[in-house]
Amino acid sequence: MRSEVPNSSRSMILRSDPDVSADVRDQRRLRDHDADVVIVGAGILGCALAVALGKQGRSVLLLEKSLKEPDRIVGELLQPGGVAALEKLGLRDCLDDIDAIPVYGYEVIYYGQGVEIPYPENANDPNRRRPEGRSFHHGRFIQKLRDAAMRTPNVNIVETTVTDIVKNGWTGQILGVQSQTKLNSDYYFGSLTVVADGYSSKFRKQYIKHQPVSRSKFWGLELIDTELPRPRHGHVVLGDSAPVLLYQIGTHETRALVDVPDNIPSASVKNGGVKSHLRNVVLPGLPKSVRPAFEAALDKGALRSMPNSWLPPTTNKTPGMVILGDAMNMRHPLTGGGMTVAFNDVVLLSELLNPEKVPDLGDTKVVLQQMSKFHWQRKNLTSVINILAQALYSLFAANGTDPSDPGYTTNYSLTLKPETADPQLRVLQLGCFRYFQMGGQCIDGPVGLLAGIIRQPFVLFYHFFAVALYSIWIMLRTRSLLRLPLTVVGGAAVFWKACVVIFPYIFSEVKV
Amino acid sequence: MAAAAGNSFTSPAANALYGSGLDVKDVGGVLQRLFNGTSGWTIALTVFLMLVVYDQILYIYQKGSIAGPRLKIPFMGPFLDSVNPKFEGYKAKWDSGDLSCVSVFHKFVVIASTRDMARKVFNSPMYVKPCVVDVAQKLLRPTNWVFLDGKAHVDFRKGLNGLFTRRALELYLPGQEEVYDKYFAKFLKLSEDAGRKPIPFMSAFRELNCAVSCRTFVGHYTTDEAVRKIANDYYMITAALELVNFPIIIPFTKTWYGKKAADMVLEEFAKCAAKSKVRMAAGGDITCIMDGWVKAMLESQEYREKVAKGVPVDEANKPAILLREFTDFEISQTIFTFLFASQDASSSATTWLFQLMADRPDVFERVREEQLRVRDGDKDRKIDMDMMDKMVYTRAVVKETLRYRPPVLMVPYMVKKEFPVTASYTVPKGSMVVPTTYPALHDPEAYPDPDTFNPDRWITGTAEQQVKNWLVFGTGPHYCLGQTYAQLNLMAMIGKASLHLDWVHHATAQSETIKVFATIFPQDDCPLVFTKRE
Missing domain, CATH: 3.30.9 (D-Amino Acid Oxidase; Chain A, domain 2)
Structure with missing residues (x-):
């Protein structure tokens, strides 16, 4: 029935049209405030993502409310797994000239007694280099990342305060943002809007069911x-x-x-x-x-x-928008995993949204499919770091996790009851320290996970329960035989506690 | 029918069994005899034949005294002709009588062919309302303003009038020029890539017009890639625009593809509407029709808020028309009707314009001379409204093209109540009545020697006075809202092209044959070669 549509003459220009020139795209960003991607927040994730997508030829508008050097007490320690991701993104040089300090591992001091936990050699690194982390002033690093974004072709950074999200009133697709530039109302439109506005995200609430x-x-x-x-x-x-x-x-x-x-x-x-x-x-x-x-x-x-804060990850399901970084997923900063997660997320996401796989970022169906893949594929690394941070904090704070607390199961969170040091957690804490003191595999595994080098959730599971069993063994060994029946009951309680500590976090990771 | 068929399968034993106690044995026997020797198939056939007869009787009854085939092809009528319409077929129909008819499927269609008969339909809003074409309700959605009637229609239209004033039209000119420049370069490249051999340019002209329309209607809110997709997919919409379609949309048919394409365009324009609202609220300047409309809405809203708060407002600052706030989808629907109205018609006119000028070097030369003159000899000068006013000859060429090859041949209306169109004939309610434009525009009394292309008839002749015959943009309450814009666009485009491009038409035997593809095109799709004019 469609026979008379003259196929021969159709889309003649469509085929002969050359790629849209860079000039046109620059003009669209600067004059029309319109790009392939609008990123809200030029922080750790926002800058890195802008660079990665810009290099892929995407037109990117990176929005930031203040381009002054930030002065904060977070985002100061980058694990080796984060350094490696930064290298993959071609941003390794952002660690230069900021008076950054190399980090070779950890020192855990338990009641004055120290144990060294060096980063293990990375079996996957062909050069067999010893992994190094970096610690630095957050603001200096951010400024280097922003410089890198500014130098990337197809990327513009704009100092503007985002005030609202622009939505297609018919389909609900997100089309960009409204903002305030100096005293003027402003707007930035994108095929894809990335919300990466940090731990106190202004826009998370409307789109994510969990709150930190x-x-x-x-x-x-x-x-x-x-x-x-x-x-x-x-x-x-x-x-x-x-x-x-x-x-x-x-x-x-x-x-x-x-x-x-x-x-x-x-x-x-x-x-x-x-x-x-x-x-x-x-x-x-x-x-x-x-x-x-x-x-x-x-x-x-x-x-x-x-x-x-603790905020379990969620799959992005809003057409036209993705929420990333601390706005989407947070874990206790004890293990210094946040930036490592962010850079690895950028590496993964830029692979998934590569123009070969997603020619048009406005194709919301395809983008959402890729975001579903993103949610699951990032887990090899991030679920390890998330669970580890929360579980280690439970142990190290040893302040008691009370499953009877109504907030406990709904929030997957810790309920800290001050000054009610939990005896089972105390046992686990000691066991954990003694486990580290054994050295070898007992430290390489845990610190490899923490460093973002080992990306196998099972390894975490294994070491966690090894610590639990070892703690119980220490308890059995150190207590008098006369009290054996009590000790056995106590051991069971410790094991139960270990489960109570870790399983909620594991469950939170297998949710959509 | 299902019940009847069911009876025929009732077993005699069962009848006997249940009937015995109730003493209805005889009744059972009667039914038995009635259905004895018959089957479901024979009954179906009987019903079918009855329906065929009913369909024919209804047709003959509705046809009454007017011209038309004596019988219709059962049910579908000349549906296959409408799938592949021929200009000659339409022409024969117009020649067959002032009023003639066909019946396709469920639709009875009356064609009004003479000038006066057509005008009567155009000017009878009491009896008819626009239906565009059969499938338009499905593509544009029944809630679309073009299907509004009476006061609601008048009010809606008033709100749009401000978008087509002289001052507003001037705002769109820079955007139009931007698109011309881009596409003229593309035309050159197409000819270059084809080794300067003639290639059909009809689809390139369609894309140009789609890009100009999108630029004028939605500005920079959409990307060039999206515009190209719209231009490309718009083929599907045009292909679906038959006078009468199969009553339902069947997957993988033309109407289905057309609906999909229309939905895509609606979604794209809804996005533009949301963006325009944000940009206008932020104090942006008007760069397109959508901006103008949204800004008028914002001003109305501001006015209402002030009044509600009791803030005194100077009457001078009261918006000319108070608009309510339209949703993104409503705006999209309305802007889509602009594209719907412009795309096919302007593409048709553009194609003929390039062909007719190439075939008439004297006309071409005079246009070129005038274009250079109105620009004071600077061919790169930007177009403005005063310049447009001075383009007397170019305007005549455009008008003559529209008269000689009117893009829109017919304008279907729906009869909403029995319409006594003549003393002897009343068009039945629910049928379609179609005023035509071509016969009036080729009326030798109004336009002597009507089948000759003669722009001078608009300057030295009497063509300009034949307002009753000038049905290119319709007449009555639903006349084309964008008619001035459409003519300015054609003038600006061909004028600019004449200064920057040379083109040669490689006429074929089919160049003067009219192909009907919603509007009309040369059968050979206009083979041209473009070269740069130094």
Whole structure:
């Protein structure tokens, strides 16, 4: 019935048309505020994604409310798995000239006793180089990433504050954003809108059913010219209070991040607030060499905090939009996994959205199919880092996870009941430290997972339960035989606790 | 019928069994006899024949005194002709009488061929309302404004009038020129790539017009790639525009492809509407028709808000027409009707215009001379409205093209109540009545020597006075809203082309044969060679 449509003369121009020239695309970005991709937020993920997509020939508008160098206490430690991803993206040089400090592994200090946990050799690296992480001032690194984005062809960075999402009123497809540039109303349109506006995302709420849950904060101090027990290593200090992280971020600066659970009595206003908690509870537990600088920083006063949030990942299902980075998925920053997740996400996403696979980013059906693949394929790395961060924090904080808490199952979150140190968690904490002390596989596995080098969720599962069983074994060995029946019951309780700690996080990862 | 068929399978034993106690044995026997020796098939055949007879009687009854075949092909009528319409077939129909008829499937169609009969239909909104073509309701959606009637239609139209004023039309000119430049370069490349051998340009002209339309209607809210996709897929829509289609859309037929293409365009334009709303709210300037309309909505909204708040508003600042806020989909639907109205008709006119000028070097030369003159000798000067006013000869060429080869031959209407179109004939309610334009435009009394292409009849002749015959853009309450825009577009385009391009028409035996593809085109799709004019 369609025979008289003259196929011979159809789409003559369509075929002979050359590729749309770069000039036209530049003009469309600058004059019409229209691109293939609009990215909200020139942070870690936004910048890297802009570079990756721009290099693929996509026209990209990268929007950021302030292009000034950010000054924050997060995003300062990049695991070797993140460095490798950065290298894949061709952004390795962003780590140069920012006074970044190489990181070769961790030092875990348990009640004053230290154990070294070096990053293991990466079996997949043909050069067999020893993996290195990097720690640095967040703001300097961000500015390098922004510079790189600015230099990438097809990419423009715009300083503008995004105020709203633009939606096709008929189909619901997202078409871009409304914004405020200086005092003027503005707008940016894209075939695909990427929301990467960070941990306190303005737009997450409308599109993601989970909301972040935070039960503690990291309080940050900058220590000047302090000496760490093991230089060029991240330090985790464990003791009576919640964990403390120490790592050098510049030649003279060292960051201290102190986990302070919400509503902890020693940090209450009555007891002098966080400052006195830091001075009276945290300071005595720190390595001697660090205390003077810590005290000096306390005296100086500039205390800042960040909520430690947990947000399980969700599949992007909104046509025309993807939410990424901290806006979509967060884990406790204890293991320093956030940026590693972000860069690996960018590597994976830029493969999945490659123009060969997705010629038109406006083809929402295809993009959503790819986003479903993205959700599952990223898990090899991110589920490991997410679960590990949450489980390790449970152990290290040892403050008790109460399954009877109504918020527990719905939020997959930790319920920290201050000063009610959970005896089973204490057993697991000790077991974990002793496990590390055995060295060899017992540290290579866990730190390989943490570093983003080992991408096998099963390895995490294996080590976690190895720690649990080892903890029970230590308990059996150290307690008197007379109390054996009690000890056996206690062992079962410890095992149960281990399950209660890890399974909610595992379940959260197998959800859509 | 199903029940009857069911009876015939009732077993005699069963009848006997159930009938005995109730003493209806005899009744059972009567039924028995009635269906004895018959089967479901014979009954079906009988019903079918009865329907055939009913279809014929209904046709003859509806046809009454007017011209038309004595009987119709059962049910489908001349459907196959409408699948592959021929200009000669239509012409024969017009010549057969002032009013003539056909019946296709369920639709009874009356064709009004003379000028006065056509005008009578155009001007009888009491009895008829536009239906565009049979499938248009499905492509444009029944809620579309073009199907509105009476006051609702008048009001809606008032809201759109502001988009086609002289001042508004001037705003669109730069966008049009931008597209001409781009496509003239493409024409040169097409000829270059073809080794300067003639190739049919009809589809290239269609793409040019689609791009100009999209640029004028939705500005830069859509990409060049999307415009090309629309231009390409628009073929499907045009192909689906038959006078009468099969009553339902069957997958993988023309109407199905047309519907898909229309949905794609609607979605694209809805996106543009959402973007235009945002950009206009941010204080952007008007670059296209959609912008103009959205801005008028925003101004109305602002006015209403002020009034609601009790803020005194100067009457001078009151918008000329208070518009309500239209949804993205409503805006898309309306803008789609503009494309729907312009795409086929403008493409048809463009194709004929390029062909007719190439075949008449004297006309070509005079257009070129005038174009250079109105630009004060600078061929790269940008077009403005004053310049357009001075293009007397170019305007005459465009008008003569539209008269000589009117793109739209027929304008179907739906009869909403018994329509006594003449003293002796009443068009039945529910049928389609189709005023035609061609006979009026080739009426020797209005346009002497009507089958000759003669632009001068618009300058030194009397053509301009024949307003009653000028049915190119229809007449009555539904006349073409964009007629000025359409003519300016053709003038600006051919004028600019004459200064920057040379083209040669390689006439074939079919160059003057009219092909009907919704509108009309040369049968050979206009083989041309373009070269750059130095």
